[in-house]
Amino acid sequence: MKRFLLTAVLLPALMSNNLQAQNKDSLMVAAIVKEATSNSQLQPLGQELMDGIGPRLVGSPKMQQAHDWAVAKYTSWGIAARNEKWGEWRSWERGVTHIDMIAPWVKTLEGTQLAWSPNTGGKAVSGDCIIIPEVKDSVAFQQWLPNVKGKFVLISMAQPTGRPDYNWEEFALKESFEKMKKDRAAQQDAWRKRLSATGLNAKQLAQALEKAGAIGIVASNWSNGFGVNKIFAANTSKIPTVDVALEDYGLLYRLIESGKAPKLSVRADSKDLGMAPTYNTVAEIKGTQKPNEYVMLSAHFDSWDGGTGATDNGTGTLVMLEAMRILKKVYPNPKRTILVGHWGSEEQGLNGSRAFVEDHPDIVSNLQALFNQDNGTGRVANIGGAGFVHSYEYITRWLSKVPEPYKQGLETRFPGSPAGGGSDNASFVAAGAPAFSLSSLSWSYGNYTWHTNRDTYDKIVWDDVRSNAILTAIMVYMACEDPNTTSREKIILPPNPRTGQPGEWPAKRSPTRKGGVE
CATH class of the missing domain: 3.40.630.10 (Zn peptidases)
Known part of the structure; x- marks a missing residue:
């Protein structure tokens, strides 16, 4: 009998509390909205x-x-x-970047400095352009390096098309689209091999070009869409690194390959602030x-x-x-x-x-x-x-x-x-x-x-x-x-498919507390 009376008293109270909580939540959600x-x-x-x-x-x-x-x-x-x-x-503080082709004709190019790129000392720097060459191996690349002195060096592949794949897929014949993808894949593979033959990674390559007397590095990191490039950080410490839009980069690249000797003028007014x-x-x-x-x-x-x-x-x-x-x-x-x-x-x-x-x-x-x-x-x-x-x-x-x-x-x-x-x-x-x-x-x-x-x-x-x-x-x-504290119980992770070892929870890592320096 006591249990019955206790239940009869508590159950309505609990129901009332639940209704009050629900009403409170509904009112709060409505207020938020x-x-x-x-x-x-x-x-x-x-x-x-x-x-x-x-x-x-x-x-x-x-x-x-x-x-x-x-x-x-x-x-x-x-x-x-x-x-x-x-x-x-x-x-580092970005300043005005001006990138102009001044020969064989005049055109202001779309592009910008990469983050933390050195400036040009308050003036424009001008010079001819050259492309990273196809070489047999790193020895041959070292023998070629003196050619960069006083020049801007192009270090990215020239894309065969500035149209993203979805645009090709919508309008091209199927065989045309497939041929483009096949040709592009072959070109990308050839470019990877060209860079690999230097024996240097991206950072080492930039530093080697800088040390050999290049006056600037020109890249184009296309983002696979109309008019978009990724803009990350420079790997140089003395000469400017600029990213140029696919269309203008391709122009420079084709002119060099056809022997038309394009010349660039670059002014970059960034500031290194310590x-x-x-x-x-x-x-x-x-x-x-x-x-x-x-x-x-x-x-x-x-x-x-x-x-x-x-x-x-x-x-x-x-x-x-x-x-x-x-x-x-x-x-x-x-x-x-x-x-x-x-x-x-x-x-x-x-x-x-x-x-x-x-x-x-x-x-x-x-x-x-x-x-x-x-x-x-x-x-x-x-x-x-x-x-x-x-x-x-x-x-x-x-x-x-x-x-x-x-x-x-x-x-x-x-x-x-x-x-x-x-x-x-x-x-x-x-x-x-x-x-x-x-x-x-x-x-x-x-x-x-x-x-x-x-x-x-x-x-x-x-x-x-x-x-x-x-x-x-x-x-x-x-x-x-929530009246309850959330549980922190973790799942047992499945084995790593590559190693077969038991899965491990991600390890806690310390931050880099002094950055942007070697």
């Missing part, structure tokens, strides 16, 4: 960051400007924020009930600087900024502490987030969940369990509160696999913390915006970014409110 849709700050934030500040190369003045901007923005929203120093990096401190920007909304447990938002802040870093990772950055703004407004007193990390030097090896994991073991050990977004402007299309056995239970429960329009087409994979690299969630996974990637639809990310000269504001798809901010804010709210 309303704020995100009726008062979105995404486009003003994007314009300020991408257009107003621009690219964010680690160690550069632009990167520092971005860190300071983020702290000021959070402060204006009543969110505590700080820049945390974790290391130092060679500081070593500079590097930071992560961290912002915090303090928890009220479990302040020493944490839910984190995560996105890398740095970018390459061929474009303005709009989709890598400006859009991920905007998602986290907007989600934090919304949460502060509609959920100012979270159960757990909400943190956001805007990481530095992800592009050079997850250095900012690895430093945070190394410097804040207390936060990592009490991390309820981390949500990282990196790969472009598209709607979140996939969330995996990162190799945590029980991730299905809590991720699915949190996702159930997200309205259908904001998880349309979203797939989940459980328990998934632990990320060994790729983006900053991997830094936390390696430390055993439940960190999850919010992986996006492509929008031709790999070809057109990932590390390219076309990664700019106009490529942002604002409806998708807004959807991602809503999804992120709801997931953070749900993780904060």
Whole structure:
């Protein structure tokens, strides 16, 4: 009888508590959606960051400007924020790059310096052009090297077509498309052999050309799309390295091969500023009930600087900024502490987030969940369990509160696999913390915006970014409110198919804390 009476009293109370929790969740989700849709700050934030500040190369003045901007923005929203120093990096500032063909006729070429390229001393440098030759072996290459003195050296293959494969596939005869691919593959193989015969890797080749008296290096790193090139870092320390668009690079290459002797004039006004401190920007909304447990938002802040870093990772950055703004407004007193990390030097090896994991073991050990977004402007299309056995239970429960329009087409994979690299969630996974990637639809990310000269504001798809901010804010709210602490139990990884050895969880790695120097 006592048990019956106890059940009769407790069951309605439990049901009432559950209904109250459900009503609270529904009201909070509605508030998040309303704020995100009726008062979105995404486009003003994007314009300020991408257009107003621009690219964010680690160690550069632009990167520092971005860190300071983020702290000021959070402060204006009543969110505590700080820049945390974790290391130092060679500081370099891009200047005007002018690349002109001045013979056999005059044309200004499309191109730019690679990051950390030396400048031309405040003046234009002019000279003839020469191509890396076909040689028998490294001895023959060393004998050829004196030919580069006073010349610009072309070190990339001339592409046979500037049309991406999808364009060929749409319009070409099948046999024409297949012939092009076959010829291109043969050309690529021949070029690899040409470079291999020098006996040098890419860095050693650049240094050898520089030492032999070349006045500049000209490359073209095509990204397999109309008008796009990848823009990475230079391997020279005294002479400029420039990347030239496929069309103009091909022009130079063909002129050289036909004996027309093209001459270039290059002026590059970059500045080497020595070593500079590097930071992560961290912002915090303090928890009220479990302040020493944490839910984190995560996105890398740095970018390459061929474009303005709009989709890598400006859009991920905007998602986290907007989600934090919304949460502060509609959920100012979270159960757990909400943190956001805007990481530095992800592009050079997850250095900012690895430093945070190394410097804040207390936060990592009490991390309820981390949500990282990196790969472009598209709607979140996939969330995996990162190799945590029980991730299905809590991720699915949190996702159930997200309205259908904001998880349309979203797939989940459980328990998934632990990320060994790729983006900053991997830094936390390696430390055993439940960190999850919010992986996006492509929008031709790999070809057109990932590390390219076309990664700019106009490529942002604002409806998708807004959807991602809503999804992120709801997931953070749900993780904060969850009465349970998330499990860290890991899956047993399958054997490595190449070695047959048992699978191993990714190892925690230390960051490079002094970068850009030998």
